Amino acid sequence: MKYKVFVAGSGGIGEAAALLLREWCEFETEIFLGDVSEENLAKAKNFILQNSQKTSVVETILMSKDGTNEAMKSAFESCACLLDCSPGTQAPRMARFACDFKMHYANLTEYVAETDEVIALAKDAETGFVLQTGLAPGFINVLAMSLYRKFVEQFENETIEKVGMKVGALTAHAHQPHFYGFTWSPIGVATEYVKPSRVVRDYEIRQIPALSDRETIIIGGRTYEADLTSGGAADLPDYFRHKAK
Known part of the structure; x- marks a missing residue:
């Protein structure tokens, strides 16, 4: 074929x-x-x-x-x-x-x-x-839904406290001024950082500024920063409205 x-x-x-x-x-x-x-x-x-x-x-x-x-x-x-x-x-x-x-x-x-x-x-x-078939949005959303469905099946409860998706790639060779390994469009990267993020807060969809909710995470003993970006959640905010706090 x-x-x-x-x-x-x-x-x-x-x-x-x-x-x-x-x-x-x-x-x-x-x-x-x-x-x-x-x-x-x-x-x-x-x-x-x-x-x-x-x-x-x-x-x-x-x-x-x-x-x-x-x-x-x-x-x-x-x-x-x-x-x-x-x-x-x-x-x-x-x-x-x-x-x-x-x-x-x-x-x-x-x-x-x-x-x-x-x-x-x-x-x-x-x-x-x-639509949105890359890594984020894309694979990360499929993975999140898979974990959510396992939760629902195991606990017979569709209401959850939180769904968090974190995606990042760290290049071995970071250069000034961005210290970022651009493997795709720099304009697309900037868009994620300057346009609003769609999130679920108190079971409702909100729009809040990107990079406005910074948190510290530790992976393999190393400390990293994570923050909100625009677009990575795809249509999951619509799905988790009234389901996630």
Whole structure:
């Protein structure tokens, strides 16, 4: 079985996702890389071809910054799925492409307002929409729900004191001025720190400033700081409203 996948955005995350799809999928894939930069496309395609043992097709599509062009339309019409690795502000635009061309859609973004817009678009979609599928939001939310369901099953009680999700990655080589290992968009990182956080307090959803609830945690005998950021909880605040204090 063969599927054609359009990967929108050929930066570090996009090229890595495309490589994983080509190399590790249980089915054969044809990858269409889309980006507004020819330089990024050439770099990403070269990265995939050099690091993959597979011989399946990898095509590049130069995307328009606004609207569509003939190359985009042709690729969209042939693809089953659009994996959105573009900047978070582009999520509603990419989701509309998926709706218009009847592709399944998945994204990685932590942007809250844009995610709400995509959810509204997806209500009338004929295909599947899987949002916020990265690490946080994404895997951490699946893990939290798994633990919560085990709690409910064991104690037969859906009301809980607290759900806390902490995600972080510490690089071995941190440099001034940020002391942060950027493996994805610095703009996305900044967004998590400056936009409001959606949290549950006293069983209701609140919006409070990011970085406004700092706490100290100790892991393996080392002391770290943790704080609130925007977007990492995905839609769990909606689910845990009236369930978590």
